[in-house]
Amino acid sequence: MIPNSLFEQTSITNMMALLESDRIKKDIMKLLYENGEMTFGRLRTKTGSGFRTIKNNSEFLQDIGFVVIEKKSVGDRKRELAFVKLTSFGKEYQEKRTISKDEIPYDI
Secondary structure (H helix, E strand, O other): OOOOOHHHHOOHHHHHHHHHHHHHHHHHHHHHHHHOOEEHHHHHHHHOOOHHHHHHHHHHHHHOOOEEEEEEEEOOOOEEEEEEEEOHHHHHHHHHHHHHHHHOOOOO
């Protein structure tokens, strides 16, 4: 028998990982909207996620145009850090999402 749906093709563990990844993307977007640009390290601390998880999810959000990742030299030693910030498209999306949450008592 050939599975018909994504759910039938994917194990429960894989589905839960996909759902968790979506939560992290939403958290990243919300944090950037509220705080402006942030480093991977700061996003990691605020979300309680691992560095690789934040990096991969931020890169995905960059691929679809919601964020931009820029490397900047910081401090006396010119340490290079990656900063993530929302694009105008990402800000617009987050503003619409915030308005929707105010109007509707459940997450859309």
